[in-house]
Amino acid sequence: MEFKVYQKELELQSRGWIPTFHDVSKEIIEIVEASGVKNGTVCISSHHTTCSVMIQECSHDVDSFDIEYLQHDLLDIMRKMIPDFEKEHQYRHPGPVHTQFGRYVNEPGDFTSMNTDGHLRSVFFGRSETMAIKDGVLDGGEFAHVYFVDWDHVRARRRQLNVTVMGTSDNVENRKWNNGEVINTLRKYTDEEKAFDVHYTLQQQR
Template sequence: VMSAIKESNIKNGLCLVQTAHTTCSVYFDEYMHDTNYYGDDYLTVDIDHLLDRLVPRQTTENFPYLSPGPKHIAYGMKKTDPNYPAEKWSMLNTDAHIRADLLGSNVTLGIKDGRLMNGSVGSIYFVDFDQTRERNRIVNIILVGDDK
């Protein structure tokens, strides 16, 4: 994000960081300096623990969620996009959709004097909650402003 702002020459304006993936989130939070043995900062781990209690993982069809239903499964089985394998189990990701809904898909921060207004410890995080498949993910950075 910082390099995109620098390359744009925008001095004052807005920065939108957004994902169109419905199982992904972009959110803004404080960077924590302490990490667990996997390298995850403690606040991220705390958020994960909270989400695990609120939104249990979907491990089989129709439990603990109704979604995806038979019409959506039929739709998914017809897709030819390599990011969406034609496997019914790959659609058992309702938990990922709900988690992404809770954290949101975008962050908008100001740009002042060519710098992102994220404070001294604020960071932008991207997370993909879908654990059913590997895929390429896209994050969009949209900058609006002037060079004065």
Template sequence: MLIFHKQITINTVLGRPSYHNITEELKEFTKASKIKNGICVVSVPHTTCSVYFDENMHDINYFGDEYLQVDINNIMDKIAPRCTTENQYNSPGPEHIKFGMSLSDPDYPAEKWTMLNTEAHIRASIFGSASETIIIKDGEMLLGSLGRLYFVDWDQNRERKRKCNIMIMGE
């Protein structure tokens, strides 16, 4: 059995959930892996992100979001409204704020307001899956003609570099 690892870095946007079609990169990695039959596992190590499988909807808005993604955002806004002030949600509490402020990340200096992303955690929990598994047969991912794999960062508070891990295994 062969195992192939790869990582994608995704630059997210500020002010709205950040959607990214990662299908072409996954197809390229599948081809490069030389694995003919197996699986491709896509996962994200971020608690406010999801990867998901859906249909390409073709139509996009001015931000480049597909109309289905706009519809998803509209529904999520009703279910888990954007966190705009402390105490809007129970989370984050004072202990978590204290912990978050103690972290050091030179790319993302700690600011209390950036921790007001409770809706992003709720949306990722509701929307689900920090991973997807796709079957590979005869060197091709079985996605159907319109199936695409998307990465979404629900955290709207700042731009970031996010990671998406890929493992392809098989023969």
């Protein structure tokens, strides 16, 4: 059995002024196909600390902000939990040392460090997702799309998404656990737990 690793980088342009949701489903599918991996996994990970990877349904309708409805619903919730950075000292971060570090690495201005909301939102969502590859096909279910989310909206900037495909070109035999028997995780009551209680008498006589 040959084990293969295939890596690619996607370059994306975020617009700034509002978080950007990049639908990269087409590119991920093409990378999986090009990898030659028939059965394995693909890890989709952000290169940046203010960005996330999200697997979610495409909601099709797009509003005047050029954001899908479901994405904007998500953004509205995140804004309630982690408000947009709108004024200086709204958050503890960035402190004076971090702001000076930004100048040291030639950031265009102190404003570029005022992206605390992006960092915190990225922590909630995480920076990567891993999906299964079955028989050469990305297993996302019927409706899944892959989104790269740039929560940092202080400026338009270039972003990088890393894609690592790992697995084998060999076939996999029957995947069904216990021949596909449905696992019932619902609670099962014992006879003692279902036994008659004298307090039921009046209800049953009505």
